[in-house]
Amino acid sequence: MSDKETARALLRAHGRTFAEEAGIRLKDTPQPLYRLLVLAVLLSARIRASVAVETARALAGAGMKDARAMADATWQQRVDALGEGGYRRYDERTSTQLGDAAELLLERYGGDLRRMREEADGDVDRLRELLTEVPGIGPTGADIFLREVQGIWPEVHPYLDAKTLQGAERLGLPKDSRALARLVERDEAPALAAGLIRAALDKAVAEDVREAAGA
Secondary structure (H helix, E strand, O other), X not given: OOHHHHHHXXXXXXXXXXXXXXXXXXXXXXHHHHHHHHHHHHHXXXXXXHHHHHHHHHHHHOOOXXXXXXXXXXXXXXXXXXXXXXXXOOHHHHHHHHHHHHHHHHHHHOOOHHHHHHHHOOOHHHHHHHHOOOOXXXXXXXXXXXXXXXXXXXXXXXXXXXXXXXXXXXXXXOOXXXXXXXXXXXXXXXXXXXXXXXXXXXXXXXXXXXXXXXX
């Protein structure tokens, strides 16, 4: 099958973004952007993505949907929500990181990640650098955030980092971010990135894609 057919099959079988899985309706407003950042912190750890997603839901369910609510929660309240989501291995350290991150975001950006975007002024490398200054967000977390946010922050598109390119290689797709991005509509890029990540992490995804394409 053609590269475009492979990309369509990937979207059908594994193209749900991680934000969608976590119940985040991503748009350019403070709360969903903050929830995406928290999800990026959680997904950065060596833990199953499904656990990180469920934990993001648990934190939101406990009312910690923005930086102010996260900062105002006690350390134990954060630990409890993390535990509810199954994030027990990293709960104590992550509770501290989330509290520190919320404080930094409030102090530097008024809790609004759009101000971080403004500071980067269209420079994606600078935006990535600013993200890594947030406690709990390293290079991996910054990549996770940027892969998902590219659908609403046009200057980030296309954001298909080294990990997505591993997935592309496994599927026999081009190992070039711009060539990959041309295989789908612009607003589908976050879903493509999510599918490619799943392909990079799980060899069975390639078989699913072949089946989805009727190959």
